[in-house]
Amino acid sequence: xxxxxxxxxxxxxxxxxxxxxxxxxxxxxxEEMARxxxxxxxxxxxxxxRPGDVIVAGKNFGCGSSREQAAACLRYAxxxxxxxxxxxxxxxxxxxxxxxxxxxxxxxPDALKTGDPIEIDFPNGKIMSAGRTFSFFPLPxxxxxxxxxxxxxxxxxxxxxxxG
Amino acid sequence: MGQTFSEKVLxxxxxxxxxxxxxxxxxxxxxxxxxxxxAIIGEFRKLGLARVAAPDKIVIVLDHxxxxxxxxxxxxxxxxxxxxxxxxxxxxxxxxxxVCHQVLSEASFALPGAVxxxxxxxxxxxxxxxxxxxEIGRTEMASIWATDEIWxxxxxTLRIEFRGAFAPGVSAKDAILKVIGDNGADRANYEAVEFxxxxxxxxxxxSRMVLCNMAAEMGAKNGYFAPDAKTLGWLASRARxxxxxxxxxxxxxxxxxxxxxLSMLEPLIACPHTVDNVKPVSAVAGKPFHQALIGTxxxxxxxxxxxxxxxxxxxxxxxxxRCLILPASRSVYLEAVEKGLIATFIKxxxxxxxxxxxxxxxxxxxxxxxxxxxxxTSNRNFRGRMGARxxxxxxxSPATVAASAVRGTITDPREFA
Numbered sequence: 001x002x003x004x005x006x007x008x009x010x011x012x013x014x015x016x017x018x019x020x021x022x023x024x025x026x027x028x029x030x031e032e033m034a035r036x037x038x039x040x041x042x043x044x045x046x047x048x049x050r051p052g053d054v055i056v057a058g059k060n061f062g063c064g065s066s067r068e069q070a071a072a073c074l075r076y077a078x079x080x081x082x083x084x085x086x087x088x089x090x091x092x093x094x095x096x097x098x099x100x101x102x103x104x105x106x107x108x109p110d111a112l113k114t115g116d117p118i119e120i121d122f123p124n125g126k127i128m129s130a131g132r133t134f135s136f137f138p139l140p141x142x143x144x145x146x147x148x149x150x151x152x153x154x155x156x157x158x159x160x161x162x163x164g
Numbered sequence: 165m166g167q168t169f170s171e172k173v174l175x176x177x178x179x180x181x182x183x184x185x186x187x188x189x190x191x192x193x194x195x196x197x198x199x200x201x202x203a204i205i206g207e208f209r210k211l212g213l214a215r216v217a218a219p220d221k222i223v224i225v226l227d228h229x230x231x232x233x234x235x236x237x238x239x240x241x242x243x244x245x246x247x248x249x250x251x252x253x254x255x256x257x258x259x260x261x262x263v264c265h266q267v268l269s270e271a272s273f274a275l276p277g278a279v280x281x282x283x284x285x286x287x288x289x290x291x292x293x294x295x296x297x298x299e300i301g302r303t304e305m306a307s308i309w310a311t312d313e314i315w316x317x318x319x320x321t322l323r324i325e326f327r328g329a330f331a332p333g334v335s336a337k338d339a340i341l342k343v344i345g346d347n348g349a350d351r352a353n354y355e356a357v358e359f360x361x362x363x364x365x366x367x368x369x370x371s372r373m374v375l376c377n378m379a380a381e382m383g384a385k386n387g388y389f390a391p392d393a394k395t396l397g398w399l400a401s402r403a404r405x406x407x408x409x410x411x412x413x414x415x416x417x418x419x420x421x422x423x424x425x426l427s428m429l430e431p432l433i434a435c436p437h438t439v440d441n442v443k444p445v446s447a448v449a450g451k452p453f454h455q456a457l458i459g460t461x462x463x464x465x466x467x468x469x470x471x472x473x474x475x476x477x478x479x480x481x482x483x484x485x486r487c488l489i490l491p492a493s494r495s496v497y498l499e500a501v502e503k504g505l506i507a508t509f510i511k512x513x514x515x516x517x518x519x520x521x522x523x524x525x526x527x528x529x530x531x532x533x534x535x536x537x538x539x540x541t542s543n544r545n546f547r548g549r550m551g552a553r554x555x556x557x558x559x560x561s562p563a564t565v566a567a568s569a570v571r572g573t574i575t576d577p578r579e580f581a
């Protein structure tokens with residue numbers, strides 16, 4: 001369990017505002033990518049984000065492009081999880097593959113606001129903030145193996161070694 | 165209980181009957197990547213393998229920033245060309261070919277019943293030919309290069325039935341904007357979208373590509389039109405290998421069925437900054453703008469350029485507007501040259517760009533300054549996508565964009581009928 005602060009955003013946060021197309025085909029270093037995170041949505045984010053902070057958003061987080069830097073840049077910025085009412089298919093898949101926790105919660109997004117303290121209890125599926133408790137859906141079993149392996153590349157390495 | 169197209173195709177890959185919601189392991193038929201191949205190469209190298217598993221299934225098209233806009237992009241392209249040579253990848257399309265989705269379609273990788281994975285969000289386009297095609301990320305592509313396998317969740321299917329015929333000045337782009345505007349940018353999240361109904365066979369293949377391309381903008385995993393005489397006619401002279409037409413059973417189970425009468429549609433436009441913020445063109449008519457963009461993987465085929473040329477012929481682009489023409493491929497470009505469309509565009513004062521992704525993704529040419537507005541035929545209008553954070557993007561049909569370019573303000577194309 002670790003504590004952080006909430007960065008609250010709305011519905012349909014798209015991949016262009018999470019990580020701009022003008023950087024997508026440049027190969028930036030992780031710390032440079034972290035500085036570009038949410039540039040077109042919230043210019044204060046990259047300057048003030050701290051390790052352990054959590055993004056909380058509405059429905060369809062990560063809609064748009066298949067660019068996986070939109071997941072990677074948040075992880076490099078120190079975000080421990082994104083909590084949203086729902087995720088776009090490709091964002092969910094990319095985040096899992098890159099080891100960014102994406103948690104689907106019905107009740108937390110409406111209740112939390114920017115600056116709220118937040119703690120996530122991953123094993124028990126609980127989100128806590130100032131005495132309030134919320135829940136999130138556990139990850140589907142089909143993707144747990146990838147998360148447990150530490151992301152898709154590690155999972156693939158394991159698969160290749162089993163095949164010989 | 166019958167099965168949907170997606171259930172059938174993925175069931176064949178799994179070697180057993182499957183239903184929506186199941187997770188299977190599939191061996192794809194082809195996998196597409198583009199300029200992002202250099203990043204994929206980086207991920208692939210981390211796996212410590214000397215060779216990719218199936219070089220003939222890899223298709224690489226350089227289209228996003230072509231020709232290279234600076235040294236970094238030039239290095240990316242160079243890295244890719246070296247990898248292509250090293251791994252013996254035969255299906256490599258260098259910068260002269262055009263947008264990947266058009267190139268793969270013309271080169272008939274998009275075969276009925278094929279499973280195609282692509283590290284580009286508009287990989288959904290190949291459903292226009294009856295293929296199952298879905299987008300994935302770069303890391304995932306590196307894993308496919310290594311293993312020739314991917315895990316896939318079998319999607320539920322949203323069926324959209326069209327009846328009636330388009331009124332003059334209305335086209336496929338208006339139809340898909342109507343569907344997205346009515347139902348929201350996440351209506352088909354995780355789902356397959358099947359376009360059907362009595363009017364479906366009337367759509368040209370190019371128009372089917374518009375709908376399947378933009379299915380991505382309602383969150384879809386894949387789009388689909390059942391192959392018919394038009395599809396088979398197109399493939400007759402060019403199919404690169406055997407294929408099997410796969411169609412949904414008549415008693416297949418759909419998540420929902422939506423019905424639209426095409427004859428009721430009017431020209432529509434997606435307003436900033438979401439694709440589902442759709443209004444009638446008439447509601448925003450008169451708004452001035454700075455740049456028009458006609459083309460892209462959404463609307464850059466011959467029929468699109470033809471619709472624009474009909475309006476631009478003998479007229480001039482308004483003095484306050486820059487009008488960019490972006491053919492989807494070299495072959496579209498050549499046909500437009502041979503049939504005189506390019507001369508029409510040049511005489512009207514348009515700027516013709518080389519086939520590729522162009523300004524659509526905001527990485528090079530044709531970007532917007534703060535406060536500028538573009539009206540384009542592309543597929544996304546997210547804030548800042550084509551340049552400055554406070555620029556604006558409107559999305560519409562080729563006819564609407566051409567009419568607007570002539571007038572200098574957003575204009576209903578029926579005024580030019």
